[in-house]
Amino acid sequence: xxxxxxGAMAAFKAAWQVWQVPAHHFLLREKSVSDYLYxxxxxxxxxxxxxxxxxxxxxxxxxxxxxxxxxxxxERTPSKLNIQxxxxxxxxxxxxxxxxxxxxxxxxVETLLRRMVTRSLIMSQERxxxxxxxxxxxxxxxxxxxxxxxxxxxxxxxxxxxxxxxLETLSxxxxxx
Amino acid sequence: xxxxxxGAMAAFKAAWQVWQVPAHHFLLREKSVSDYLYxxxxxxxxxxxxxxxxxxxxxxxxxxxxxxxxxxxxERTPSKLNIQxxxxxxxxxxxxxxxxxxxxxxxxVETLLRRMVTRSLIMSQERxxxxxxxxxxxxxxxxxxxxxxxxxxxxxxxxxxxxxxxLETLSxxxxxx
DNA sequence: ATAATTATTTGACAAATGTCAACTCAGGCT
DNA sequence: AGCCTGAGTTGACATTTGTCAAATAATTAT
Numbered sequence: 001x002x003x004x005x006x007g008a009m010a011a012f013k014a015a016w017q018v019w020q021v022p023a024h025h026f027l028l029r030e031k032s033v034s035d036y037l038y039x040x041x042x043x044x045x046x047x048x049x050x051x052x053x054x055x056x057x058x059x060x061x062x063x064x065x066x067x068x069x070x071x072x073x074x075e076r077t078p079s080k081l082n083i084q085x086x087x088x089x090x091x092x093x094x095x096x097x098x099x100x101x102x103x104x105x106x107x108x109v110e111t112l113l114r115r116m117v118t119r120s121l122i123m124s125q126e127r128x129x130x131x132x133x134x135x136x137x138x139x140x141x142x143x144x145x146x147x148x149x150x151x152x153x154x155x156x157x158x159x160x161x162x163x164x165x166x167l168e169t170l171s172x173x174x175x176x177x
Numbered sequence: 178x179x180x181x182x183x184g185a186m187a188a189f190k191a192a193w194q195v196w197q198v199p200a201h202h203f204l205l206r207e208k209s210v211s212d213y214l215y216x217x218x219x220x221x222x223x224x225x226x227x228x229x230x231x232x233x234x235x236x237x238x239x240x241x242x243x244x245x246x247x248x249x250x251x252e253r254t255p256s257k258l259n260i261q262x263x264x265x266x267x268x269x270x271x272x273x274x275x276x277x278x279x280x281x282x283x284x285x286v287e288t289l290l291r292r293m294v295t296r297s298l299i300m301s302q303e304r305x306x307x308x309x310x311x312x313x314x315x316x317x318x319x320x321x322x323x324x325x326x327x328x329x330x331x332x333x334x335x336x337x338x339x340x341x342x343x344l345e346t347l348s349x350x351x352x353x354x
Numbered sequence: 355a356t357a358a359t360t361a362t363t364t365g366a367c368a369a370a371t372g373t374c375a376a377c378t379c380a381g382g383c384t
Numbered sequence: 385a386g387c388c389t390g391a392g393t394t395g396a397c398a399t400t401t402g403t404c405a406a407a408t409a410a411t412t413a414t
Contacts, residue, residue: 168394345401
């Protein structure tokens with residue numbers, strides 16, 4: 001799907017930076033403008049924000065996935081999101097300036113970006129449907145299917161929040177009612 | 178924001194078709210591939226799908242708004258969505274082939290498209306947040322604020338479904354408990 | 355205008371999940 | 385080994401919303 005030409009690909013790849021960070025490292029703190037779109041090569045990251053003094057886990061990125069503060073990255077506004085690793089991790093990041101500059105200079109990169117955003121939009125809608133119509137139980141089972149091993153790597157509190165239920169409810173789901 | 182150059186703008190505008198359709202007209206039926214991205218100039222349209230034999234209203238487009246079956250339009254897959262007008266309406270539509278061709282030929286159009294999709298993604302996330310954390314009451318009040326007059330134009334069943342509650346619950350919210 | 359149809363409201367009750375508090379358990383420290 | 389601390393579990397109860405059935409109100413067709 002939408003492979004870049006060799007030249008564009010080389011430039012695109014060169015724009016990515018790499019970081020090796022320890023567990024519990026913050027890649028983004030709320031109220032700051034998010035400069036990077038990340039890809040996690042090894043490790044896990046948790047994206048969360050505060051609502052009524054509680055932490056809401058909006059996303060859990062296991063290795064092999066992209067993540068970012070969409071609003072902040074694209075609109076250049078202060079983020080409400082925090083991004084924190086849960087394990088020592090190897091992450092790649094591409095700066096907004098670089099990505100936007102390359103997209104402006106190179107039509108192919110712009111197309112790639114548009115496709116990435118479109119994919120995210122479709123996933124976002126699927127998740128909304130899931131939250132609205134599936135029971136907590138179903139969401140939990142689906143999560144285990146799609147992300148086996150997540151239980152060994154992410155505390156249940158975060159998983160519960162990500163699923164949109166309380167820790168207690170998740171605990172009851174797990175114990176089989 | 179991202180104005181097109183005069184030439185691109187003229188071509189872009191020329192690509193839109195116009196239809197004057199009666200109330201209850203289907204602009205899209207489920208299982209068919211959606212060819213058009215729409216803008217409603219006058220009237221109202223309702224986007225809905227079937228789930229467990231019930232109709233779920235996914236979106237209500239009052240005049241002045243864009244709407245489409247995102248997945249079907251961009252991925253060229255059969256849509257699960259139906260789109261139906263609720264009033265006699267004046268709608269504009271741009272065919273997927275035309276939009277994609279223009280985006281491929283013209284970098285500016287591609288950028289415009291990317292920005293449109295990005296905006297949608299941000300709105301999608303806001304709606305998810307709303308469904309997950311606001312009470313039905315809050316969502317209802319917000320809807321009235323953002324779309325005054327909707328009550329006079331859209332049956333409550335559809336509004337209830339759009340808000341993610343049953344008709345009975347909406348009725349109770351309205352009666353003030 | 356009247357009857358038929360459709361939209362909305364209301365009531366009684368059930369299901370899912372949240373809240374708060376107490377309890378248990380495992381791993382890391384001393 | 386014994387103690388702490390944080391994570392996870394369990395119980396009792398409250399709250400929100402859903403479900404089903406019936407009653408009204410509004411709209412449309414004849």
